Amino acid sequence: SQTTTHTAGGHSAEARFDAIVIGAGFGGIYAVHKLRNELGLRVRCFDKADGVGGTWYWNRYPGAMSDTESLVYRYSFDRELAQELAWNRRYIPQRDILGYLQAVVDRYDLGKDIQLNTTVEAAVYDEEANLWTVTTDGGESFTARYLLSALGPLSAANFPDIKGRDTFQGRLVHTGSWPDDLSIEGKRVGLIGTGSTGTQFVCAASKIAEHLTVFQRTPQYNVPSGNAPVSPEYLAEYRANYDEIWRQVRRSRVACGFEESDVPAMSVSEEERRRVFQENWDKGNGFRFMFGTFSDIATDPAANEAAAEFIRLKIKEIVRDPETARKLSPTDPYAKRPICNEDYYESFNRDNVTLVSIKENPIREITPTGVITEDGVEHPLDVLVFATGFDAVDGSYKRMDIRGRGGLSMNEHWSDGPTSYLGLAVTGFPNMFMILGPNSVFSNLPPAIETQVEWLTELIDAAEAAGRPAVEAVRAAEETWTVTCQQSADFTLFPKVDSWIFGANIPGKKNRAMFYFGGLASYREKLDAVVTGGYEGFTMQ
Numbered sequence: 001s002q003t004t005t006h007t008a009g010g011h012s013a014e015a016r017f018d019a020i021v022i023g024a025g026f027g028g029i030y031a032v033h034k035l036r037n038e039l040g041l042r043v044r045c046f047d048k049a050d051g052v053g054g055t056w057y058w059n060r061y062p063g064a065m066s067d068t069e070s071l072v073y074r075y076s077f078d079r080e081l082a083q084e085l086a087w088n089r090r091y092i093p094q095r096d097i098l099g100y101l102q103a104v105v106d107r108y109d110l111g112k113d114i115q116l117n118t119t120v121e122a123a124v125y126d127e128e129a130n131l132w133t134v135t136t137d138g139g140e141s142f143t144a145r146y147l148l149s150a151l152g153p154l155s156a157a158n159f160p161d162i163k164g165r166d167t168f169q170g171r172l173v174h175t176g177s178w179p180d181d182l183s184i185e186g187k188r189v190g191l192i193g194t195g196s197t198g199t200q201f202v203c204a205a206s207k208i209a210e211h212l213t214v215f216q217r218t219p220q221y222n223v224p225s226g227n228a229p230v231s232p233e234y235l236a237e238y239r240a241n242y243d244e245i246w247r248q249v250r251r252s253r254v255a256c257g258f259e260e261s262d263v264p265a266m267s268v269s270e271e272e273r274r275r276v277f278q279e280n281w282d283k284g285n286g287f288r289f290m291f292g293t294f295s296d297i298a299t300d301p302a303a304n305e306a307a308a309e310f311i312r313l314k315i316k317e318i319v320r321d322p323e324t325a326r327k328l329s330p331t332d333p334y335a336k337r338p339i340c341n342e343d344y345y346e347s348f349n350r351d352n353v354t355l356v357s358i359k360e361n362p363i364r365e366i367t368p369t370g371v372i373t374e375d376g377v378e379h380p381l382d383v384l385v386f387a388t389g390f391d392a393v394d395g396s397y398k399r400m401d402i403r404g405r406g407g408l409s410m411n412e413h414w415s416d417g418p419t420s421y422l423g424l425a426v427t428g429f430p431n432m433f434m435i436l437g438p439n440s441v442f443s444n445l446p447p448a449i450e451t452q453v454e455w456l457t458e459l460i461d462a463a464e465a466a467g468r469p470a471v472e473a474v475r476a477a478e479e480t481w482t483v484t485c486q487q488s489a490d491f492t493l494f495p496k497v498d499s500w501i502f503g504a505n506i507p508g509k510k511n512r513a514m515f516y517f518g519g520l521a522s523y524r525e526k527l528d529a530v531v532t533g534g535y536e537g538f539t540m541q
């Protein structure tokens, strides 16, 4: 197809592409590679950052790393690249993930089609022409037949407006946009939020800050990560068994690279249960503790309570001050995305770490010099860190003006909560495809992303061959998938606790399932069945 770049009287440049990709993280990078290098399409990718990496570009807070093991926290598509890669610890830190993604971009020469420092503000579908027009903050506009959004399910920061927040005179930061010039070494640091991010931060910050005050609202269950150096033999084994490792990942539920258990917790003796929990505690890995110990920790209340009780006993054992141990002990079900860290509970034995339970003793206000809690105590701070998470899944979509058929806005379509067909497409938005859109699969994300991008590449290839129709999800298919996802969530204990997975962390946000909980293997089967059924649930007109 033709490029029609023109600048009209020094105004906006307009360029026509076959496909536009928004976001240059794991999803967008792979989409550019597949669409351009495999299908031969003309592609332009936009990202607001001044580098590629998405989540891993922004989240540079001390301690940031993937808590899914290095061996499966990467792409699987390039077997040769895997032969060259080496890493030295079980878990890959943020800067190495960023380096890895940059290396993939360089290896496939993708950079020339990625336009950085560019925020997409709007995307509008033209029914007559079957084209999308994307406009950017720089006033440019671009058109394409296909629009792929790879916005990241955890990229729109949740930055709660706690009283006095904007009066703070020290550095106040959200972990999701950590500034490069901020060092916390020797500083008095306050932390709000103790999810995956906050707990990683605690482990790192406790070792470098002069003092760390942790403002915890709801404690979560932490297990050890078992992070440790990996041996050359480990890497050799990974390379030798590469295909088998990835086959296993695709056939599993959470896609984390370990065998998932098929033994119900209550089918064995209490002694055996304890032995299995201890064995997995020693091995480390949060997903393994939830899904590798027994088959029903996430679904059966008794099994769940057994795992929860095991962790609570560990907290008591590890944390020296009983009052701190009590505050750190969760009482709700163990049913959020599991967390693991090298030495989270041990951090609270350090003299320079204080825990404040803001459930019992709320923050009264943030002042220019620190935080005052309801008990009247002032916590003086140089740096205040918000590890308060994200307006997840649809949060980044809400910040854009996306309009489909008849000018319908995505925000309107999602006014009752975000929905989609297969996490990939939305009725009324033809030829717009999402990577990790609402109701994608709940699993380790790189293999989920590969699954979706590969599937979408085939779909787009089929559409190109079929004369470039408008490919659109059927309303009934979207509705059925929404129900399927809700049912898959209701089968687990996850809806019993408030978390971002259901939008419960954002005041006023509709609480509903935003993932498919049936696992990656089952998700892949569904995608296969849709293709076998002649792209069942889509119209191509």
Ligand code: N01
Pocket (backbone or CB within 6 Å): 065, 066, 067, 068, 154, 160, 192, 193, 194, 195, 196, 197, 198, 200, 217, 218, 337, 387, 388, 389, 390, 500, 505
């Ligand atoms: O965010 P969260 P996150 N006042 O929403 C608290 C992925 N991730 O950034 O539980 C006080 O889980 C909130 O308290 P509560 C991973 O999928 C992956 O930690 O609502 N506190 C909670 O403690 C993860 O699940 C990696 O009571 C407030 C915390 O802030 C997802 O990102 C690493 C508050 C938010 O926890 C999100 O994790 C890091 C308020 N107003 C993250 N508002 C990997 O390793 C919120 N909180 C791959």
